[in-house]
Amino acid sequence: MPHQCTGCGEVFEDGSKEMLSGCPECGGNKFQFRPKGADIPDDPTPPDAGVDEPVPDSDDPDPPDPGGDDPVPDRDDGAVAGTVGRATTRVRDAADPATDDGEIIDADARRDNGSVDEDDAQASARTGLASREDVRDVGEPRTGPAGSDPDESGPGDSEPAGSGTAGSGSAGHTGAGPDGAADGRSDRPPAGEGDRVESEPDDEDPDLTELREQLNDQFESIKIVEPGEYELNLMELYDREEYIIALQENGRYVIQVPDQWIGSDLDDR
Amino acid sequence: MFMGILTDLRSSISRATSSLFTGGEPKRIGIYGPPNAGKTTLANRIARDWTGDAVGPESHVPHETRRARRKENVEIKRNGKSVTIDVVDTPGVTTKVDYKQFLEHDIEKEDAVRRSREATEGVAEAMHWLREDVDGVIYVLDATEDPFTQVNTMLVGIIESQDLPVLIFANKIDLDEASVQRVSNAFPQHETVPLSALEGDNMDEVYDKIAEYFG
Numbered sequence: 001m002p003h004q005c006t007g008c009g010e011v012f013e014d015g016s017k018e019m020l021s022g023c024p025e026c027g028g029n030k031f032q033f034r035p036k037g038a039d040i041p042d043d044p045t046p047p048d049a050g051v052d053e054p055v056p057d058s059d060d061p062d063p064p065d066p067g068g069d070d071p072v073p074d075r076d077d078g079a080v081a082g083t084v085g086r087a088t089t090r091v092r093d094a095a096d097p098a099t100d101d102g103e104i105i106d107a108d109a110r111r112d113n114g115s116v117d118e119d120d121a122q123a124s125a126r127t128g129l130a131s132r133e134d135v136r137d138v139g140e141p142r143t144g145p146a147g148s149d150p151d152e153s154g155p156g157d158s159e160p161a162g163s164g165t166a167g168s169g170s171a172g173h174t175g176a177g178p179d180g181a182a183d184g185r186s187d188r189p190p191a192g193e194g195d196r197v198e199s200e201p202d203d204e205d206p207d208l209t210e211l212r213e214q215l216n217d218q219f220e221s222i223k224i225v226e227p228g229e230y231e232l233n234l235m236e237l238y239d240r241e242e243y244i245i246a247l248q249e250n251g252r253y254v255i256q257v258p259d260q261w262i263g264s265d266l267d268d269r
Numbered sequence: 270m271f272m273g274i275l276t277d278l279r280s281s282i283s284r285a286t287s288s289l290f291t292g293g294e295p296k297r298i299g300i301y302g303p304p305n306a307g308k309t310t311l312a313n314r315i316a317r318d319w320t321g322d323a324v325g326p327e328s329h330v331p332h333e334t335r336r337a338r339r340k341e342n343v344e345i346k347r348n349g350k351s352v353t354i355d356v357v358d359t360p361g362v363t364t365k366v367d368y369k370q371f372l373e374h375d376i377e378k379e380d381a382v383r384r385s386r387e388a389t390e391g392v393a394e395a396m397h398w399l400r401e402d403v404d405g406v407i408y409v410l411d412a413t414e415d416p417f418t419q420v421n422t423m424l425v426g427i428i429e430s431q432d433l434p435v436l437i438f439a440n441k442i443d444l445d446e447a448s449v450q451r452v453s454n455a456f457p458q459h460e461t462v463p464l465s466a467l468e469g470d471n472m473d474e475v476y477d478k479i480a481e482y483f484g
Contacts, residue, residue, distance in 0.1 A: 006417055006454070030417050222389060228368030228382030230389040234423055237396040247386045 003031040222247070295342055295353040296483050299403035301395065301428075303420055304331040304361025304388075306409040307440040311466035312358035315479075316340045318472070324358050330374045332388035334360050337398055345476050352484035354405075359398060360391030362420055399427065405434040405483045412439040412447035412463070416455035425456060434482045437461045438475070443468045 002014035007028030012019045022029045221236035224247075242257040300308045312324040325338045340356045366388045371381035399406075406428050410416050428435050436459070439452040443465040453461035462478050464471045 030415070032417075222393065228378075228385040230366045230385065232364050232366070232389065232392055234362065234364060234392075234396055234420065235427075237393050238400055238427055240397075243394070243397045247390055 003033055006030045006032055295355050296404040297339075297355045297357060297402060298405045298407060298479075298483050299357045299359055299395075299398060300407045300409060301359055301362060301399065301424060302409035302438075303411070303414075303418070304363055305329070306361065306411045306414075307466045308361065308409045309334050309358050311407070311409055311438065311440065311464075312338070312340065312356055314466045314469065314472065315345075315356055316343060318476075319343050319345055324356065330376075331370060332361060332366065332384065332391065334358060335384070335387040335391040336360065337391070337394055345480055347476055347480035347484075350480070350484070352480045354479070354483055357398065357403060359395040360388060362392055362395055362424060364420060366392070399424075399431075403433065407436050407438055407479075408459075409438045409440050409466075410452050411441050412449055412452055413441055413444050416452045421455070425459070429458075435459055436478055436482055438466075439463045440466055443470060 003012040003016070003019060004010070005012075005019075005023040005026065005028045007023060007030070008026040010023055010025045012031070018024050019031055023031070221233050221240060223231040223233075225231060230247075242255040246254045248254065300312050302308050309325050309327045313327060316322055316324045320340065320343055322340065324340045325334055327333065337360065338358045340358075342353055343356050344351050344353045346352075366385050368378070368381040368385035371384050372378065376384065408421075408425060408428070410421065425435070425437075437452060437456050439447070439449045439461050441447050442449060442463045449461065449463040460478065460482075462471070462475055464475050
């Protein structure tokens with residue numbers, strides 16, 4: 001029973017068309033997804049379903065093993081190649097509630113593991129230091145990320161170090177819009193994947209481009225649509241070690257960075 | 270002999286510090302939820318019931334609370350025991366803030382834009398606190414609204430991943446359209462407590478649960 005109406009409990013088989021125009025019973029338009037293998041820990045579907053946040057979509061494919069410290073590479077490989085279509089749809093739907101519920105229902109424990117891992121990975125990727133190392137290890141393949149990485153870490157690192165408690169803005173985050181977002185993003189999806197997405201699939205699959213744009217938007221922690229209109233990426237805000245203190249009129253924002261960053265950055269350079 | 274005194278001294282110090290941290294330290298409880306769920310009304314209700322003070326202004330205008338506010342050392346007495354918590358009222362969490370929503374409430378554009386910016390900062394702050402500074406969460410939902418939202422699932426998921434104790438409060442049960450069942454269906458893995466923070470309905474159970482979960 002893959003889909004269940006959250007209003008009246010009516011159940012629909014996977015792929016049934018009735019639910020496309022709302023529940024025929026009660027008119028409800030929210031359905032929760034119940035993977036068949038709900039009880040099986042290894043089942044790949046749950047991870048996908050579990051992902052509440054947009055970002056996680058990329059997890060779908062591979063994440064079965066929660067153990068991996070560095071989920072990023074795996075994630076990208078599988079996700080981008082295999083599930084673009086589905087992922088796009090899911091992202092578009094935005095109201096992932098259905099899937100989320102499904103996950104909740106099947107296995108809290110598994111979900112927890114997954115999300116924790118993900119957080120770690122994201123956090124480390126975000127810091128810049130980690131991702132840079134990754135890039136080095138991997139080698140040439142990631143031209144894209146290597147380029148973007150410096151940019152991102154540059155502003156963030158150097159500024160804060162200089163200013164002390166509060167660094168101003170930083171190109172990476174501010175990203176007066178899409179451009180900034182893109183940098184931050186490609187960086188984030190941890191190095192490897194980001195590149196791949198950019199170079200290969202873009203040309204071939206329009207869906208992929210769309211997906212990438214959507215994911216990019218979501219990776220930016222605060223997107224300034226116009227003065228007074230903001231879109232927030234909650235996962236990103238939650239994951240950041242630095243703390244956003246104030247948004248500036250010019251589209252930058254002031255952040256407070258953790259003390260340990262200052263020392264490590266200097267060493268790094 | 271001298272070493273013996275030192276050892277005694279050390280053990281008594283460690284005993285003192287351990288009792289300090291297990292018993293004395295108040296837990297910091299974050300009140301989270303989407304805008305207009307009644308978080309500040311609840312925080313004020315709790316603070317007034319047990320300390321006599323309020324936490325902050327309540328309003329029908331969303332994002333009235335744009336900075337986290339804390340009320341410390343709220344001592345709640347239940348069944349002969351007392352539980353001391355710090356109540357942190359946080360700005361409503363959302364994925365979009367648009368100044369135009371404030372224009373409907375007779376707020377001038379310039380003011381609305383500023384409000385919008387502050388609300389956005391407030392969400393960032395709330396998310397930061399969730400990561401760094403809370404020991405438990407009261408997740409407040411307006412029971413007249415659909416609980417199946419991206420924000421709710423995401424936040425509850427984050428809270429679960431942190432292993433924080435959490436209570437779901439289905440607020441506004443004084444309104445006819447409220448459905449506590451719908452809220453508990455949305456989060457079956459957590460305890461849902463119905464209440465009206467505005468009217469003070471079911472506050473006894475609210476305090477029982479707070480003492481049970483965060484004591």
